[in-house]
Amino acid sequence: MAGVAHKSHEMGLHSEQLSGRTQQRFFSATEEENFVYPWSYEVDFDKSAQFDAEGMDTPQINVKIRELMQQGHGTITVKNPMARHSLGVGILNRLNLNFEGSLGYFGCGLIDGPNVHISGRVGWSCAENMMAGTVVIEKNGGSTFGAAMRGGDLVCKGDVGSRTGIDQKGGTIIVGGRTGAFSGFMMQRGRMVILGDAGKNLGDSMYDGTIYVGGKLTDLGVDCVEGEMTDLDVKWLNDKLGKYGLEAPNGAENMTKLVSGKQLWNYDNLEPTEKKLVL
């Protein structure tokens, strides 16, 4: 197994080691084998810059962020993003990126590495296909929040819309408030934590992964079943929520844990790492 993992690392296929269908071990930022894109910019977190995005369009803002990274700025603040779409997308770099305001659709999609803080809200499809890093939103989020997310932490302290974490493949999604219908639809891996109420059809057709809900469940989707809450779950929840200044309204131990019933499974038994080599 170790050999397989090593081989796939050499191929640059992923940035996390997988040792089982529901377990994840994220890489450590201090380890040498930590994956870094060869074209990443060398940035210094203590070197900061900020700019006012008023009057700039989306490409200009995104290019400006890259220019600042190229100059070695590791902490960048964007003022007045004005809910423009597709801001902060495709950043494959370590970076502290702060948006003072709100983002429109597709904000921070396809990122791999940056720590993003958004003081306002986000529109649909925030952090779609996010691979690593953190995105923290202080207000509300739109629908398809964290769609097809693969890794990292995506945190919204307010409410989010429907289809949260649709096709989630890894990482952690945390919602401080409620979430809409069809959240966790076709979830494949990772964890979703909803501190408020969850809309109907939660976890419909989920293959794997875990959903924790602190509020009321409207109803569960096909093949989504209640799982057993363990001490490990409670510890993980308290640790993870604590990192973002959040806590379960009635205590982590009283949250509802939901997993796949695995009655809809119709797949082979290859581990994902093995599957990558086969494919």
Added chain:
Amino acid sequence: MCGIAGLIHRGKSSDIGSEMVSMLQSLKHRGPDSTGFALYGVPEENRCILRFKVAEQEDLSSGFDIHAQIKERKATVDERLKELGASVVEKDEATEYAFRYEFEYDGDMRRLADYIEDGDGAEILSIGRGLELIKDLGDATVVSDAYDLKGFQGTHAIGHTRMATESDVDIRSAHPYWAYPFNDVSVVHNGQLTNYWTSRRELERRGHRFMSNCDSEVIAVYIADRMNQGDDLEAAMKRSIDELDGVFTYIVATSDKLGMAKDVMAAKPMVLYESDDFVGLASEEVAIRSVFPHEIDTWDPYEGEVKVWQA
């Protein structure tokens, strides 16, 4: 895809023309084919406003006789209004083919509407005491400039930028839709109704007419029909969630209310901003920010949600 927007000022009027132009222009990327406005001005006692057209924009480039035909068609409308006893107080010619009349009339409004539309090429865009419905090809700025909408004073408005999918690019298929023959009811819609023909036939059996093959027109007539049967706006909209099938988010306006509804799949977007004296809603937050550039708190309504606000 289409973009929809609405706004309502509570207890006051404002330059809703300029505000809706800004909102719709910022949604241009969601639909550049046509743009439409339903603006609710401050009504005058015993005064109705008729917006109608006697040709499509594209008709102007086809046929040698179209300009003469337009004059004839307009003359027919004038004659029929006079014949029914409607007293036209003011006439405006926004374009060669679209007109705005202010008139006084205390007869049967449905009969008046039917008689006007019986004339060749005539289509009523709206009749109302406050409602003025304007729609044409092009983006919000183009339509606004043609119809001089900036500076329009009123309490509430809805608007639409259209990307034509299932029907033609023409004024007839553009939104908003007036809920013939009911005064002051209009609708804009983003989505697709899958039981359009069933609903339309049912409403046609009840005597309603349809001017287009656009599924959105069904919503306008459905809501007005339900209200005519005694439902209030909110009850009619809640019923629509069960009876209209498909994916949709729509905004409806009456003489003094604005409402929004989202289907049970919540597949079409809507962002809301609500303060003590203003409500703004749109397919994308950028539209609301075009009116409120400072930081505001907004949220998405949930699946099956219906909300109604009073002017």
